[in-house]
Amino acid sequence: MRRQMEVTSAWTGEKKTKIQSTPTSACGDIGEAEEDDASAMIIVQEGPEQLEGLDWDQDTLDEKIDWYLQLQQLNRRLPDNDDDDFWVHCDDKQRREMNQRLALCRIRAHMIKEEHREIDDANLKARYPPNVLEDNGYFKLYENKFDWYFDPQYCNYARFQDYQRLMLRNNGEYEEWEDYRKACSTLEGDQEFVQLWEKLLSNTKRSKIESLVFYHMPKITAELSYVFTDRIHYGFPEFMWSVQFDNTWYKYFAGFYFGIWKRVAKQKAEEGVAYQLIMEAVKKFIPKRKTYYNYAKKKLDIAKEIGLIPLDPYKSSTST
Secondary structure, eight states: OEEEEEEEOTTTOOEEEEEEEOOOOSSTTOGGGOOOGGGSSSOOOOOSOOOTTTTOOHHHHHHHHHHHHHHTOOOOOOOOTTOTTTSOBOOHHHHHHHHHHHHHHHHHHHOOSHHHHTOOHHHHHHHSOHHHHHHTGGGGGGGGGSSEEEOTTGGGBTTSOHHHHEEEOOSSSOTTHHHHHHHOOOHHHHHHHHHHHHHHHHHHTTOOOHHHHHHHHHHHHTTOSSSOHHHHHHHHHHHHHHHHHIIIIIHHHHHHHHHHHHHHOOSOOOHHHHHHHHHHHHHHHSOOOOOHHHHHHHHHHHHHHTTOSOSSTTSOOOOO
């Protein structure tokens, strides 16, 4: 089945032609890969709990969407380039202190044993006093071995968090890497974005109606305080693409191999367990481009390992 449809984004107002391709099964008895037209967008899961809005008519749904969008009339973003107060450069003292903090992060990442990475700043500074860090160029050469680095341009700005200076390398994993690099999301913003994505996926995975995603996106976003608005705008089409991919290619190949398994398997394993294991395997060998959600998740994990995330997950890392 192949069909086109125009969807007007509630976020950008732009009309885009979306191609939805559901692979045609070559095996007659692998029904797990087949869906009706209404459910081509989102996985349907049976259960006693009904998704909010599933029984609303379109007028009611549109009214609710508009109401939550009104709550979202904000524009959280980096200050404009002419905001001299925000884009002020580090003075000598700030730069020296920043270099010392970033050096400790590089040392933690370089340490092999996991327990050594948990050494707090005070004890790590005792081992590597400021003069040692300076004499060793703040261990910047260590970054050559990492799949991340501290961006030299962003290290100039005194108002940036150390987390904002942290970048994943452009190794081909992210098609929109340059956009992600320029986003400069804060620690709190990326944490909220990941929560938004996962909560949206949880709230919409039972829905058959794309409009419900437009409803739940602004509804959930209205509760956020830190994530930059453009991350939400760009994140919505990425979210829809990701769900579509999962519900076509992952589901198709899982159904295909599950059909083979049912024909040739000698052991009497439970079909539900077998299908889940096959689905997990499919997700490992079927290539899928990575989104900002994947970028933020990986960056947050790295930030935790190297000590950029404080014990309080919503307390920003010191940058001045």
